[in-house]
Amino acid sequence: MRHWGRWVASVVVLVIAAVIVYSVVNNPRFQWGVVGDFLFDPRIVRGARVTLELTFLAMVIGIVLGVVLAVMRLSPNPLVVALSSFYIWFFRGTPVLVQILFWQFVGALYPKFSIGIPFGGPVFASVGANHLITTFVAGLLGLGLNEGAYMAEIVRAGILSVDEGQTEAAQSLGMRRILTLRRVVLPQAMRVIIPPTGNETISMLKTSSLVSVIALAELLYSAQLIYSQNFKTIPLLIVVAIWYLFFTTILSIGQYYLERYYARGTSREVRRQDFGRVMANAIRFRHP
Amino acid sequence: MSDLMLKAEAVHKSFGRLEVLKGVSLEVKTGEVMCMLGPSGSGKSTFLRCINHLEKIDAGRLWVDGSLVGYRQQGDKLHELRESEVAGERAQIGMVFQRFNLFPHMTALENVIEAPTHVLGVDKATAVAEGQALLERVGLADKVDVYPAQLSGGQQQRVAISRALAMKPKLMLFDEPTSALDPELVGDVLDAMRQLARDGMTMVVVTHEIGFAREAGDTLVFMDEGVIVESGPPREVLSNPRHDRTRAFLSKVL
Numbered sequence: 001m002r003h004w005g006r007w008v009a010s011v012v013v014l015v016i017a018a019v020i021v022y023s024v025v026n027n028p029r030f031q032w033g034v035v036g037d038f039l040f041d042p043r044i045v046r047g048a049r050v051t052l053e054l055t056f057l058a059m060v061i062g063i064v065l066g067v068v069l070a071v072m073r074l075s076p077n078p079l080v081v082a083l084s085s086f087y088i089w090f091f092r093g094t095p096v097l098v099q100i101l102f103w104q105f106v107g108a109l110y111p112k113f114s115i116g117i118p119f120g121g122p123v124f125a126s127v128g129a130n131h132l133i134t135t136f137v138a139g140l141l142g143l144g145l146n147e148g149a150y151m152a153e154i155v156r157a158g159i160l161s162v163d164e165g166q167t168e169a170a171q172s173l174g175m176r177r178i179l180t181l182r183r184v185v186l187p188q189a190m191r192v193i194i195p196p197t198g199n200e201t202i203s204m205l206k207t208s209s210l211v212s213v214i215a216l217a218e219l220l221y222s223a224q225l226i227y228s229q230n231f232k233t234i235p236l237l238i239v240v241a242i243w244y245l246f247f248t249t250i251l252s253i254g255q256y257y258l259e260r261y262y263a264r265g266t267s268r269e270v271r272r273q274d275f276g277r278v279m280a281n282a283i284r285f286r287h288p
Numbered sequence: 289m290s291d292l293m294l295k296a297e298a299v300h301k302s303f304g305r306l307e308v309l310k311g312v313s314l315e316v317k318t319g320e321v322m323c324m325l326g327p328s329g330s331g332k333s334t335f336l337r338c339i340n341h342l343e344k345i346d347a348g349r350l351w352v353d354g355s356l357v358g359y360r361q362q363g364d365k366l367h368e369l370r371e372s373e374v375a376g377e378r379a380q381i382g383m384v385f386q387r388f389n390l391f392p393h394m395t396a397l398e399n400v401i402e403a404p405t406h407v408l409g410v411d412k413a414t415a416v417a418e419g420q421a422l423l424e425r426v427g428l429a430d431k432v433d434v435y436p437a438q439l440s441g442g443q444q445q446r447v448a449i450s451r452a453l454a455m456k457p458k459l460m461l462f463d464e465p466t467s468a469l470d471p472e473l474v475g476d477v478l479d480a481m482r483q484l485a486r487d488g489m490t491m492v493v494v495t496h497e498i499g500f501a502r503e504a505g506d507t508l509v510f511m512d513e514g515v516i517v518e519s520g521p522p523r524e525v526l527s528n529p530r531h532d533r534t535r536a537f538l539s540k541v542l
């Protein structure tokens with residue numbers, strides 16, 4: 001028989017999998033019934049929606065900031081380069097948990113935000129910090145501004161991966177720096193930028209659970225609120241895990257199609273088998 | 289358009305401590321084809337890149353069609369032009385690279401219409417019609433919707449020539465346009481260049497194709513170690529080189 005090793009390995013793996021599934025299904029302490037009861041509980045669903053909103057908005061902030069910071073970092077102007085480097089140094093150098101807490105308590109530093117002439121001039125408009133920085137905004141700022149620093153490095157790596165000759169060709173056609181970036185360099189950099197950005201998005205989905213520390217009712221905190229009352233800790237954490245897995249799966253499929261789109265014009269198309277790699281990506285957890 | 293398309297006066301260029309151009313002076317009349325020959329490292333490609341300010345010159349002056357390249361002169365002082373002004377100058381100078389440098393994420397036609405639509409503001413329908421005509425002229429009518437990766441080197445280089453011509457340049461620069469091609473593909477590219485020369489385009493061609501220089505060139509410049517060793521009508525320079533260095537080089541390549 002050919003490939004007898006594979007057959008033996010398959011049987012062993014199947015047996016082990018069966019044992020695990022059997023024990024999980026038949027272990028009453030998993031309380032699958034409770035899992036089912038709470039999977040679509042309105043509080044959980046609302047929490048899941050907040051998690052999605054946080055992830056989406058934080059990634060939008062992160063990507064926009066990342067592109068701006070990366071372009072700044074590669075600018076010919078040394079002041080602009082220094083600004084970008086400082087931002088990345090600061091936001092990458094402090095834990096995102098600390099940044100989230102910081103935004104939550106920023107009202108202690110600046111109780112009021114005002115628009116006006118600085119250094120004691122007249123004030124045109126003013127708003128209280130706690131009014132402006134709600135828990136959601138604090139969580140969003142903490143996650144998004146931190147993500148910007150990471151995305152900047154991803155975008156910069158993407159831009160640097162594009163052959164210098166591309167820029168020269170564009171310049172020789174009379175294209176200016178920003179037009180060259182937008183039309184020639186960034187679309188090619190996308191092939192390098194997309195896979196780690198997909199990774200970042202999936203990571204963000206899970207990192208967003210950190211905002212539970214500032215009592216923002218996203219998916220995890222919503223579950224915590226429930227199990228602090230009914231003490232069904234394990235089933236509710238399973239509910240949370242199921243939702244996260246569902247979202248990461250959807251995101252991975254989206255990433256697959258994005259990668260395929262940006263691989264156009266290259267001989268190395270994204271192959272169908274790569275779908276498996278994308279799925280493996282989804283399941284891989286990264287510590288924030 | 290002035291009678292003199294390109295004028296260089298004592299152009300110097302160094303990379304760090306390495307002096308690549310040690311005072312290059314030459315003139316190219318409108319409608320002329322000038323070929324530049326020389327061993328690698330002689331500075332001919334660097335000089336070509338100075339003409340459209342891809343490299344900044346350290347000393348000397350370069351004029352294209354009567355205006356200073358990359359700088360504005362006020363009294364004795366030279367002020368570097370703003371990015372938009374440099375881009376405006378470059379838009380009028382076409383350049384063809386050794387490695388083609390086509391945009392790989394765009395089809396052949398998209399490559400050709402990119403700069404006309406986004407730099408000159410030509411409307412898309414006009415740009416497409418002109419682009420198709422340009423590609424047709426170099427024998428690529430059936431390749432308009434094909435990505436560069438699916439084209440041979442020779443086809444890619446002809447797309448690159450069309451891309452440069454789409455900007456309706458007054459001067460075309462060729463940086464060893466056939467050096468990266470398989471021998472059997474060189475002919476088509478040279479044909480396209482000959483056609484262009486017959487149409488009266490002013491061209492500066494850095495090349496190792498002696499045959500092309502002899503037939504299509506009006507002037508031949510031989511460079512070595514950052515200076516022009518000799519120049520003149522191609523047949524004269526090629527058959528009767530006055531300088532030892534030219535003779536030594538030609539004996540190796542002929």
